[in-house]
Amino acid sequence: MIEEKFAFGNSFIHRLDPKARIIAVIILSFAAALCDNLNIAILYFIVSIVFIGLAKLNVKDVFKRIKPVFWFLLMLWILLPITFEGEIIYKFYWLEISTEGIIMCCKITIKSITILLFFTSLVATMNIASLGNGLHKLYVSDKMIFLLLMSYRYIAVIEDEYKRLLRAAKFRGFKPKTNVHSYKTFAYLAGMLFVRASLRAQRVHQAMLCRGFNKKFYTLDVYESDRSNFIFLIGVFITLATLVVLELYQGLFFGN
């Protein structure tokens, strides 16, 4: 089941128009991802922390939310320093740890956490319907939006169906092992799931037709287009411009 833990709140960010937030998160993430300087990356990280603060999110919950990425980063920290070529700072038998590898790891760590924090503070703070609304206003095709909304709505139903099928198999003594019988059973389960999903899709489509669906996307959210959205976007642009200029002329500031 998908939790929308951060979607309900009453902060400055929560009140912003989804459209403004989506624009902001896209440009911020791109800028952070393309940044190639560790010091500047840290500045992006600080900006993302500021956003989390502005959204008044519970730090513990945010940490829990981004936890999965640490496993991915851990893998990088194990592999990159010993495989990256460059100046060797430590040698243990045949293991050579390079400075460049460690710097690379730091960059990737900070950048990926920063981007996640941007998304947590700006996108996770709206519910899925508002996200659909925002994307619609940004001229994303209605088909894509329906795809998003329908996946959100039916992923829990499909999960339920999968659990039900698996339970039925287990009640009849099925114990997953590494043998052909188990693989076959899982293949049947997956196949059954596809069949059921497609039948359900047909029924949902029929239900939509019955209620006069005419391929248009409607939404009930009302976000006043007041000045705060404009000010927010201007603020984001200025911050970004500063950081980009800083990176371009980094030699002047950091003597790199």
Next chain:
Amino acid sequence: MNNNENIIKLEQVVFSYPGSNITTLNHLDLEINRGDRLGMMAPNGSGKTTLLHTIMGLCKPNSGIIKIFGKQLKNEKDFAPIRTKIGLLFQDSDDQLFCPTVLEDVAFGPLNLGFSQEDAIKIARETLAKLGIEDFEQSVTHRMSGGQKRLVALAAVLAMQPEVLLLDEPTAGLDNKVKNKLINILNNIDITFLVISHEFDFIKAVTDKIYSMEEGRVLTDDKIHIHRHEHVHKHGRHPHVHK
């Protein structure tokens, strides 16, 4: 209030699912008049759901005539405007509730009918209040219980302000509390409806006439009067009651 105005009329409708050689609807005739409160009890697989889907134009008959509000309907274009006037409650509420929140789901129909956003919300809220479930307004559909989903699905259908309701096993999987609520709602609603159910008590409580289906045909003959009686076999080795 039965003034015998024909709302739905099916004449000699034949339907079989593609790739199947079983005729699900076999020269079926059915008439629904304004003010009718019809029940339909028939065995599984006798084509009840197919019948409802045929009325809605979701299943295209091989032959036969479908007349709704006196007009013969032939293709998708004819059926589209009719669907907003006939409300079909699906067997599985999960099929019917596809919007993220309850309010959005109930307002989906009115929005498609061309109501403004404010009016659609107003209609949705009124419908929810009528069914006594206005507290669910902001609930997320997939997290609700089966009974709640059924009531919300009914609200979503009623929000279209249909002239006829077709209910496909509305009580399946519900407890008595929600069932009684449904009985209450249906008995206090001024709408023509056809309800399919396997539950005699429920059908008896909400309808005036009970039809059946056999071999792809509707049995409306008054001689086939579905009823229930109890009798006791008090003699023999195992005295018992038949209900």
